[in-house]
Amino acid sequence: MTQRGEIMKRCGLVGGGVGLALFAVFGLLQGVLLGGAAGIAVANYIFGEYTFEVMAGDLLPRILLAASMLSGVLVSLVMFLVAGAGAGVTAGFMLSLFVAEAKEPELATAAAGKKAE
DSSP states (O other), X not given: OHHHHHHHHHHHHHHHHHHHHHIIIIIHHHHHHHXXXXXXXXXXXXXXXXXXXXXXXXXXXXXXXXXXXXXXXXXXXXXXXXXXHHHHHHHHHXXXXXXXXXXXXXXXXXXXXXHHO
């Protein structure tokens, strides 16, 4: 039973690493872009239309925009890591089923041999 858990754990860690690599390639820029677009929409809603033309020197809309960009990156990171780790654990579970099936006949013959004695 511990072998199944170890296989699932290792495959989950590998999947998380693959998810992190995919985030670095695909998710970082998209997270910044989507978070920035949401930040601009929220700033325009709060401070009025043409916020960044009228309030060009103010700090509050810029802080709001930076926070929304950071939250977009973090959401993208979490999505990639959870999806990668979940796929890894699923693959590890499937792999552990094949490993467990291969070892069961040996255990069954050993148990049958002990009962015969």
